[in-house]
Amino acid sequence: MRIESTLLSNVEISPSYWRMRLTATDEFVRQASPGRFVMIQAGKSIDPLLRRPFAVFETGIVFGGSTxxxxxxxxVAGKGTALLSTRRENEMLDILGPLGKGFSLSHAAGEHLLVGGGIGLAPLHALAKKLGGYDLATRLFVGGRGRNDIFCLDEFEMLGVECRVATEDGSLGERGRVTDILIPHLESTNGNATIYACGPEGMLRAVAKLAAEHRLSCQVxxxxxxxxxxxxxLGCVVPGHRHSPETPDFRCVCADGPVFDSNDLDWEKTR
Ligand SMILES: Cc1cc2nc3c(=O)[nH]c(=O)nc-3n(C[C@H](O)[C@H](O)[C@H](O)COP(=O)(O)OP(=O)(O)OC[C@H]3O[C@@H](n4cnc5c(N)ncnc54)[C@H](O)[C@@H]3O)c2cc1C
Ligand code: FES
Structure with a gap:
């Protein structure tokens, strides 16, 4: 679906991290299941030519209205996101989405462990909201380089999610990586938990390995x-496992994902 959205707000919530609110259609909101994403034309001209992909963090209805x-x-990582941060209220943005395949809740049993690294937190809020609706115990493990890389935790807490934080410089939560706070918890799950992770590739590889060691279902x-x-x-493909001679040995992140069962990916070849 292609929509022309009106920018409602664009606010820097922590140094280099922004939150943008855009109008949507009711159909868009219905289709935006947790983990799906949008492609946004960042600038007002054709430069940069390519749209940039972003997870849908939250959907809703504007307070006191029906929009x-x-x-x-x-x-802000480069040219596209820097341009996005200059966009102002009431400007129009060209959006494609929601796209891709999001998180699957078919394994929804036991504890739900959300693992986010930095901006990887973005697709996990909508997921936490959905899991809350199923009345499932949900914990968030989030990591970043320092306290500026950790944000929006209050919004997870409002959903009843228990949040645990690790920062590499120790400025918030425990000093270390997100896997350092996840590992001790995994010991107590007795194999009855599902992991949902988003973040840098190294973090995802480490989390997938931990899930395999603890025989836990894991979506990345x-x-x-x-x-x-x-x-x-085919610009976005990653190596996958060939399940049969007919199955390709790659996965298309935009169309087959961006969310995958961690066992479907060939982590050795992604190095
Ligand atoms: C499905 C999906 C969902 C995403 N969701 C979000 C989100 O919710 N919030 C968010 O901030 N970002 C998200 N990203 C990443 C985001 O799309 C990129 O950061 C953005 O496209 C960078 O554009 P740019 O023009 O600012 O940077 P560029 O000028 O294109 O690149 C700047 C630097 O960032 C690196 N870079 C660019 N894109 C990526 C990438 N995808 N992964 C790793 N490094 C990259 C480049 O190598 C370069 O070093 C998502 C990506 C995907 C595929
Ligand atoms: S981005 Fe073109 S195939 Fe995925």
Whole structure:
């Protein structure tokens, strides 16, 4: 679906991290299941030519009105996101989405462990909201380099999610990586938990390995570089396992994902 959205707000919530709210259609909100993403034309001209992909952080109805909206959280990483941070209220943005396949809740039993690294937190809020609706125990493990890389935890807490934090410089929560706070918890799950993770590739590889060691189901949301976002250019493929001679040995992140069962990916070849 392609929509022309009106920018409702664009606020820096922590140094280099922004939250943008855009109008949506009711149909968009219905289709925006947790983990799906949008492709946004960042500038007002054709430069940069390619849209940039962002997870849908939240959807809702504007307070006191009937207009549907969605939020993205983004980190200023380069040209596209820097341009996005200059966009102002009431400007129009060209959006494709919601795209891709999001998190599967078919394994929804036991404890739900959400693991986010930095901006990888973005797709996990909508997921936490959905899991809350099923009345499932949900914990969030989040990591970043320092306290500026940790945000929006109050919004997870409002959903009843228990949040645990690790920062590499020790400025918030425990000093270390997110896996350092996840490991002790995994020991207590007795194999009755599902992991949902999004963050840098190294973190995802480590989390997938831990899940395999503890025989836990694990879904990972990947952030490959994308050009078309709709399965045409094959610019986003990652190595996957061939389940049968007919199955390809790669996965298209935009169309087959961005969320995958961690066992479907060939982590050795992604190095
Ligand atoms: C499905 C999906 C969902 C995403 N959701 C979010 C989100 O919710 N919030 C958010 O901030 N970002 C998200 N990203 C990443 C985001 O799309 C990129 O950061 C953005 O496209 C960078 O554009 P840019 O023009 O600012 O940077 P560029 O000028 O294109 O690149 C700047 C630097 O960032 C690196 N880079 C660019 N894209 C990526 C990437 N995908 N992964 C790793 N490094 C990259 C480049 O190598 C370069 O070093 C998502 C990516 C995908 C595929
Ligand atoms: S970005 Fe073009 S196929 Fe995925």
């Amino acid at each position: 549907a909206y969605f939020d993205i959280l983004y980190r 949301s990947l952030e490959s570089r994308m050009a078309c976002g709709i399965g045409v250019c």
